[in-house]
C-alpha cells in the first residue's frame with residue numbers, strides 16, 4: 001500500500017502525535033493530515049531533519065503542522081506540549097500516544113536505567129498526555145485518544161520484559177480511560193501492531209543478527225517474523241488509515257478496544 005487515501009473527514013480537527021519524527025508516528029501524523037487535520041508532531045532527532053519533516057506535512061496536505069520537542073521522560077515538558085498545542089492550534093481533539101523505545105535482554109541482566117526508561121516513555125507518558133488533554137476534550141465534548149500498544153500488549157516474548165510489561169500496561173490504561181469517558185463523545189482505543197519495518201525494528205534486526213550469528217535476511221524470516229503468520233511486515237499506511245477510521249464517525253461506538261494489526265499473530 002503506497003498511497004495515503006486523501007479525504008477531508010478530519011477537517012477542523014487538531015491532532016497531537018507523540019514520537020512522530022519517524023516510523024509509525026510520522027505515518028500516523030501524515031495520515032491524519034491527509035484527512036484534513038492540523039497536527040503537532042513530537043520526537044527526537046536533528047533539528048533540520050525535523051523541520052523538513054514538519055514542512056513536508058504542510059506542503060503535502062495543506063493544513064498546519066507544528067513541532068514540539070517535549071521529552072516523553074519529563075511530565076513537565078509533556079504538559080507544556082499539550083498546552084502549546086491547545087494555544088497554537090486551538091485544541092487537541094485527537095491524541096495519539098505513539099512514542100516508544102525497545103531494549104532486549106534477559107531479565108536477570110536487564111539494566112535498571114533501560115527498564116525505567118521503557119516504562120516511562122512507553123507507558124507513563126501516556127498518563128501525562130491523557131491527563132493534560134482530556135479536560136479540553138471534555139469541555140469541547142469530542143475527542144479521540146489512540147494509544148500505540150503492540151502485539152506485545154496481548155502476548156509476551158522472551159527478553160522483552162520491560163516492553164511487554166509497559167504495553168500490557170497501556171492496554172489496562174486504555175480500558176480504564178475508556179470506561180471513565182464512556183458516556184461522552186470521546187473514545188479511547190489501542191492499536192496493537194505486529195512487526196513494522198521502522199528504525200526501531202531495524203535496530204532489532206541488526207542486534208539479533210549479531211546474537212544469533214545469522215544474516216539479516218535469516219533474522220527477518222526465522223526470528224522477527226517467526227510469530228507473524230502472514231510472514232510480512234505490517235505497513236505504516238495500514239496503521240495510519242486505521243487511526244483515521246478510529247477518528248471518524250463510523251468508530252463512535254468503538255471504545256476501550258485493543259485492535260490487533262499483526263497478520264494473525266495473537267490468533268494462535
Ligand code: NAD
Pocket residue numbers: 018019020021022023024025042043044045070071072073098099100101121122148149150151192193194195196197198199200201
Ligand atoms: P521509531 O523508533 O521509528 O519511532 C519512535 C519515535 O519515538 C521517534 O519519533 C522518536 O524520536 C520518539 N521518541 C523516542 N524516545 C522519545 C522520548 N524520550 N521523547 C520523545 N520522543 C521519543 O519506532 P516505531 O517502530 O515507529 O514505534 C512507534 C510505536 O509503535 C512505539 O510505541 C512502538 O512500541 C510501537 N510498535 C512498533 C512496532 C514495530 O514493529 N515497529 C510494533 C508494535 C508496536
